[in-house]
Every structure is written in structure tokens, then in C-alpha cells.
Amino acid sequence: MPETPVKVTVTGAAGQIGYALLFRIASGQLLGSDIPVELRLLEIPQAVKAAEGTAMELDDCAFPLLRGIEITDDPNVAFDGANVALLVGALPRKAGMERKDLLEANGGIFGPQGKAINDHAADDVRVLVVGNPANTNALIARSHAPDVPASRFTAMTRLDHNRALSQLAKKLDVPVTDIKKMTIWGNHSSTQYPDLFHAEVGGKIAAELVDETWLRETFIPTVAQRGAAIIQARGASSAASAANAAIDHVYDWYNGTAAGDWTSAAIVSDGSYGVPEGLVSSFPVTSRGGDWEIVQGLEIDAFSRERIDASVQELIEEREAVRALGLI
Ligand SMILES: NC(=O)C1=CN([C@@H]2O[C@H](COP(=O)(O)OP(=O)(O)OC[C@H]3O[C@@H](n4cnc5c(N)ncnc54)[C@H](O)[C@@H]3O)[C@@H](O)[C@H]2O)C=CC1
Numbered sequence: 598m599p600e601t602p603v604k605v606t607v608t609g610a611a612g613q614i615g616y617a618l619l620f621r622i623a624s625g626q627l628l629g630s631d632i633p634v635e636l637r638l639l640e641i642p643q644a645v646k647a648a649e650g651t652a653m654e655l656d657d658c659a660f661p662l663l664r665g666i667e668i669t670d671d672p673n674v675a676f677d678g679a680n681v682a683l684l685v686g687a688l689p690r691k692a693g694m695e696r697k698d699l700l701e702a703n704g705g706i707f708g709p710q711g712k713a714i715n716d717h718a719a720d721d722v723r724v725l726v727v728g729n730p731a732n733t734n735a736l737i738a739r740s741h742a743p744d745v746p747a748s749r750f751t752a753m754t755r756l757d758h759n760r761a762l763s764q765l766a767k768k769l770d771v772p773v774t775d776i777k778k779m780t781i782w783g784n785h786s787s788t789q790y791p792d793l794f795h796a797e798v799g800g801k802i803a804a805e806l807v808d809e810t811w812l813r814e815t816f817i818p819t820v821a822q823r824g825a826a827i828i829q830a831r832g833a834s835s836a837a838s839a840a841n842a843a844i845d846h847v848y849d850w851y852n853g854t855a856a857g858d859w860t861s862a863a864i865v866s867d868g869s870y871g872v873p874e875g876l877v878s879s880f881p882v883t884s885r886g887g888d889w890e891i892v893q894g895l896e897i898d899a900f901s902r903e904r905i906d907a908s909v910q911e912l913i914e915e916r917e918a919v920r921a922l923g924l925i
Pocket residue numbers: 608609610611612613614615639640641644685686687688689690706726727728729730731753754756757785834835836839
């Protein structure tokens with residue numbers, strides 16, 4: 598077992614996702630079952646007491662891998678020496694809102710946190726933005742962290758990816774483990790494009806196993822609108838499934854993706870697949886040696902191109918909006 602614990606900072610620790618996430622991190626599911634962790638919890642001053650309550654419960658679990666918990670309302674303290682930063686703290690949307698409607702309310706959180714990461718985090722820091730609108734919040738954070746490699750800033754589309762796996766598995770009546778090479782392209786928003794033209798089930802292309810009407814009229818909208826459907830049903834946005842996806846994202850980032858498969862993550866574009874450089878967009882990715890790599894060489898037909906372009910256009914518009922707000 599490594600001696601030095603990995604420092605994991607979680608913002609919004611007293612929120613819904615925080616409550617579903619922290620116990621799993623402390624139990625070793627984020628990085629691996631032999632890696633000790635030290636938690637740093639960042640909250641706004643009025644929620645620090647609630648975070649302290651969660652920390653008491655974490656203590657009460659006597660997790661063998663948990664080597665310490667620090668709670669603060671100061672980003673400079675929270676990110677000091679951080680190896681992993683999970684930026685969850687932000688307002689969730691309510692029924693009837695799109696995630697980008699949160700830009701004005703939440704965007705301001707991510708500049709100062711990006712700067713604190715730049716100034717205080719460990720050299721190997723890896724950042725996952727969960728707070729919505731996640732892609733553009735990651736863009737904001739990254740723009741305030743010029744000394745941190747762009748490849749360390751990511752946003753979460755793993756929940757969309759998992760939703761897509763689950764919907765397809767149900768439709769074909771197969772276990773999710775039979776499905777490989779699922780991709781979410783673009784923005785974590787209702788314009789996202791879950792792609793069945795490269796996904797494989799038992800070695801066959803998924804799009805060929807389902808009828809086109811289901812793909813177009815049921816699968817894509819169900820995955821893209823799932824967050825809104827959860828809000829309608831629960832009266833609150835997804836929390837446990839979001840925490841689960843954050844665990845999956847970071848676990849794969851650290852430990853690598855399985856041979857012959859890939860996953861989805863929003864990473865800083867290098868221009869691949871015509872996505873303008875610098876946008877934080879979801880791609881098919883593999884992870885090796887702690888770095889995400891975009892899967893190259895996929896053929897994109899007109900149906901997919903139109904949908905990827907629409908989602909990327911929304912990311913361009915969100916970037917313009919945060920520029921106009923002076924956030925980047
Ligand atoms: N990317 C994704 O797939 C998903 C993203 N989300 C987003 O995650 C975010 C958090 O969701 P919930 O935990 O359900 O919300 P919540 O309202 O239960 O918790 C948010 C927490 O963040 C804290 N917070 C607010 N500003 C902060 C700041 N500047 N620094 C530190 N903490 C701060 C609040 O005090 C609160 O405790 C929302 O923006 C939500 O839309 C939710 C589900 C999936």
C-alpha cells in the first residue's frame with residue numbers, strides 16, 4: 598500500500614452529490630482499494646457545519662484508507678496539494694431550466710477555484726468538473742489555471758455514457774457489459790449526441806441492431822433528456838448516479854480503460870473531429886498512464902456530423918456567453 602495518501606478535494610461537499618460521493622471515495626472506490634486518501638472538503642461558509650456533520654459520519658465508518666479530513670471555506674486551503682479535484686459545488690437546475698441557464702449563477706464559482714488550483718494544487722492535479730453547465734465551467738476553471746496542463750481539466754459526461762449503456766442494454770435485453778465503444782459527443786446538455794454507430798454489442802454495430810426510429814426518436818432523446826426526467830420524478834437532480842459517474846471517470850483516468858473499449862469524457866479539444874481547439878467537449882476516449890487520449894480515425898456519417906456540430910455550436914455559444922460575462 599502506498600504510504601502517502603492521495604489528496605482529494607471535493608467542492609460542494611455538503612450537497613446531494615457530495616453525500617453520495619464522499620463515502621465511496623473514502624472506501625477506496627475512486628482510485629483503488631489499496632490507495633489511502635486524504636479528503637479536503639470545500640463549502641460556502643453557511644454549509645460548513647453540514648459538511649462537518651458528513652465528516653463525523655465518515656469518521657464513524659472507520660474506513661481503513663481514510664487518512665484525514667479537512668473542511669474549509671477557503672479554496673486556497675482546499676486545493677493546497679490536491680492531486681484530485683472534484684468540482685461539484687454549484688447550484689443544480691430546477692424543472693423547466695436548461696443547464697446553460699445556470700451559467701450566470703455558477704460560472705463565477707469556477708474562475709477563483711481554477712486560480713486556486715493553479716496556485717496551490719500538486720503538480721499532478723487532475724480536475725473533474727461536475728457542477729453545471731459542466732463543460733463550460735471546466736473551460737472557465739482552465740482559463741484561470743495557465744500553469745496547469747490543459748489535459749488535466751475535464752468535465753463529466755460519464756453519467757450520459759452510463760445512461761446510454763443502460764438504455765441500449767434494456768432495449769436489446771443484454772447485460773451492459775456486452776456493450777463496448779459507446780460514445781457521448783459534445784456538451785453535457787440536451788444537445789449531446791449519444792452515438793450508436795460506433796458502439797458494438799457482441800461485435801456487431803449497435804445501430805444495426807435497433808430500428809432507426811427507436812434510435813432517433815427514443816434512444817437519443819431519452820439519454821439527452823434523462824437529467825430533466827430525473828428532476829421531474831425526484832423533485833431534485835440526479836445525485837447518486839452522478840456520484841457514481843464521477844467515481845467511474847476518475848477511476849478510469851487513474852487506472853486506465855479496458856483494452857478494446859473506450860469511454861466518454863469531456864476534455865479540452867485538440868481540434869479532433871472538427872471540434873474547435875480549446876472547447877471542453879465530450880469525445881470517445883481511452884486512458885493510459887493517467888492521460889486521456891481521443892480515439893482517432895472514426896468515420897462520422899452525415900447523421901452523426903449534424904448532431905455533433907449542433908452540440909459543439911452550443912459550446913461555442915456558451916463560451917461567447919461567459920466571455921461576455923467577463924468570466925474568461
Ligand atoms: N455533470 C453531471 O453529469 C451532473 C452535474 N450535476 C450538477 O452538480 C452540481 C451539484 O449538484 P447537487 O450536489 O445536487 O447540488 P446541491 O445543491 O445539493 O449541492 C451543491 C453544494 O455546493 C455548495 N456550493 C455552492 N457554491 C459553492 C462554492 N463556491 N464552493 C463550494 N461549494 C459550493 C452548496 O453549498 C451545496 O452544498 C449542480 O450544478 C448539478 O446541476 C448534477 C448531476 C449530474
